[in-house]
Amino acid sequence: MTLTAHTRLALLLGDPVAHSRSPTIHNAAFDKLGIDAVYLAARVRPDDLGDAVAGLRALGVLGANVTIPHKQTIVPYLDALTPVAEAIGAVNTVVPQRDGSLLGTNTDAAGFFEPLQPYAERLDGAETVVFGAGGAARAVVYALLTEVRVARLTLVARSPVKAEALAGDFADRDTRSVVTVRADDDASRAVQSATLLVNATPLGMHGAHEAETPWSNADDFHAAQIAYDLVYAPAETRFLREAAARGATPLGGMAMLVGQAAEAFRLWTGQTMPHAAVLRALTPT
Numbered sequence: 001m002t003l004t005a006h007t008r009l010a011l012l013l014g015d016p017v018a019h020s021r022s023p024t025i026h027n028a029a030f031d032k033l034g035i036d037a038v039y040l041a042a043r044v045r046p047d048d049l050g051d052a053v054a055g056l057r058a059l060g061v062l063g064a065n066v067t068i069p070h071k072q073t074i075v076p077y078l079d080a081l082t083p084v085a086e087a088i089g090a091v092n093t094v095v096p097q098r099d100g101s102l103l104g105t106n107t108d109a110a111g112f113f114e115p116l117q118p119y120a121e122r123l124d125g126a127e128t129v130v131f132g133a134g135g136a137a138r139a140v141v142y143a144l145l146t147e148v149r150v151a152r153l154t155l156v157a158r159s160p161v162k163a164e165a166l167a168g169d170f171a172d173r174d175t176r177s178v179v180t181v182r183a184d185d186d187a188s189r190a191v192q193s194a195t196l197l198v199n200a201t202p203l204g205m206h207g208a209h210e211a212e213t214p215w216s217n218a219d220d221f222h223a224a225q226i227a228y229d230l231v232y233a234p235a236e237t238r239f240l241r242e243a244a245a246r247g248a249t250p251l252g253g254m255a256m257l258v259g260q261a262a263e264a265f266r267l268w269t270g271q272t273m274p275h276a277a278v279l280r281a282l283t284p285t
């Protein structure tokens with residue numbers, strides 16, 4: 001990749017970002033298609049988010065992604081949201097407009113459901129559990145309420161108040177009243193009866209949280225389940241390892257990461273992400 005005076009900048013805003021594979025994904029795509037752009041990961045502390053968004057405007061960036069912990073708190077700094085971002089209440093992609101305004105959207109929901117498509121029949125009428133109540137969980141809940149007909153969707157969170165607020169935000173889409181909330185010390189039965197378990201928390205992520213898991217009682221896992229971890233670094237988290245050891249089908253977060261990135265790439269460049277080149281960059285021999 002050769003940088004020029006015309007090279008456009010795309011950024012990831014988050015904290016932490018050192019683990020991110022997004023630069024690998026987007027830079028491989030830029031390089032393959034000959035797009036004069038570079039993608040960098042920028043650690044932005046919560047108190048600095050407003051300044052970072054002002055920087056996006058001042059620099060005239062090609063686009064930006066947003067990750068933990070900024071997906072919800074970035075909303076007031078943007079000029080407009082797409083309908084899907086409004087419904088989810090969280091933003092993972094910022095798309096600069098011709099007039100200089102910043103449009104927030106969310107590609108997480110589509111990226112989340114893509115790896116689940118082969119299991120759609122198993123999920124129809126099934127019970128599901130989502131660990132977490134933050135921005136990633138919002139995209140998961142939106143996808144599960146709009147893409148499949150689940151029998152029950154239980155939110156398990158350390159803060160039931162936050163989970164109740166999330167459930168309330170989706171009340172208009174929960175037409176069959178399938179969403180329930182459990183504290184993380186009162187959800188064993190829900191976990192045992194679920195077909196799909198989703199970790200939408202940072203627990204298990206490379207770094208300070210790597211030894212942690214959203215559900216410590218691994219005896220509640222079993223072979224009829226799909227364990228889906230949105231964490232992608234490391235590729236095998238403690239949650240996935242313990243679930244797989246009891247026969248569950250493990251799904252890592254890399255497929256979701258590439259899926260959501262492809263949509264962001266299209267919005268920024270108008271081109272289709274070259275998946276083969278991206279996957280080669282992610283899994284070098």
